[in-house]
Amino acid sequence: MQWDQKQTKYYLLFARSDIRMITGNHDEAILSLLAGEGHPESYKHTREHHVWIADQLSLDHIVKLKQLPRIIEKEVNGFKIIGIHYHIELSKRNAHIKDKPFYSILEPTLENMEKMYKDYPADIICFGHNHPEHFFHNEQQVYLNPGALGVSKGNTAPYGIIDFTKSKPTVQIKHATYDKEAFIQKFNTLQVPQREIMLKLFYLKN
Known part of the structure; x- marks a missing residue:
């Protein structure tokens, strides 16, 4: 540490x-x-x-x-994996953040995941950005976003595990419990600016 x-x-x-x-x-x-x-x-x-x-x-x-x-690529037991925060079109892969490189957030459906990631040279695409859980797959690809580990409206922190020990990778989405009330209290203790909008957008249920 x-x-x-x-x-x-x-x-x-x-x-x-x-x-x-x-x-x-x-x-x-x-x-x-x-x-x-x-x-x-x-x-x-x-x-x-x-x-x-x-x-x-x-x-x-x-x-x-x-x-x-922005992107990491890895191969495990013959399966190719790509990690990216969210889809970036090829022409914007090196664009500055002010030029909006990340794709507009789409609803979590298989159709939308295929629209964004079907041309990625990987069997498994891991991503984030949009906080709800995504776990979709077709015959060619797996699309995995277990949700936001530290920015969640639920009372647990979600995370994903990919198991490569079998002939075909398997995916599990799990949840870790934590003291969310104490975590949110820190926003007030530290006097975090714009904490009201941060809590409303990302942490508190409507």
């Missing part, structure tokens, strides 16, 4: 050598602010929140976030 002297924080994920991560839209928006490259107009409702988060990050954390790729 690494100690951040600016804040009492441990960067548990970055301290591990057996975890691979990709960047997402909010990571990129915050890094854009830190680099003096502006902030996406479509994210203006979260700008104050992003500025606050940027101020909490240590230099070491910023460096590690900058190193995250």
Whole structure:
């Protein structure tokens, strides 16, 4: 674990050598602010929140976030896997976050997953961005988004497990319990900017 002297924080994920991560839209928006490259107009409702988060990050954390790729590819027992935050058209694979590289969010249906990912050279596509659970498949591909691990309106944190020990991979979506009430209380304790809209959009049921 690494100690951040600016804040009492441990960067548990970055301290591990057996975890691979990709960047997402909010990571990129915050890094854009830190680099003096502006902030996406479509994210203006979260700008104050992003500025606050940027101020909490240590230099070491910023460096590690900058190193995250948008896409990771891996092959396990002959099965190809791609991890991406959400679909990005080929012409936008290197576009700046201000240029809206990520595809517009679609409803979680097999038809929509095929529309976005059918041309991806992989048997399994793992993604996020849209927080509801997605687990769809056809004869050629599996589309997996177990939901948002840390940004959920439910009382558990969902995650997915892909088992490659059998002739064909199997997928399980599981849920970890945690003290959500204490977690939400932290928003007030830390005086997180725009916490009311953050809680309404991502954490509290309507």
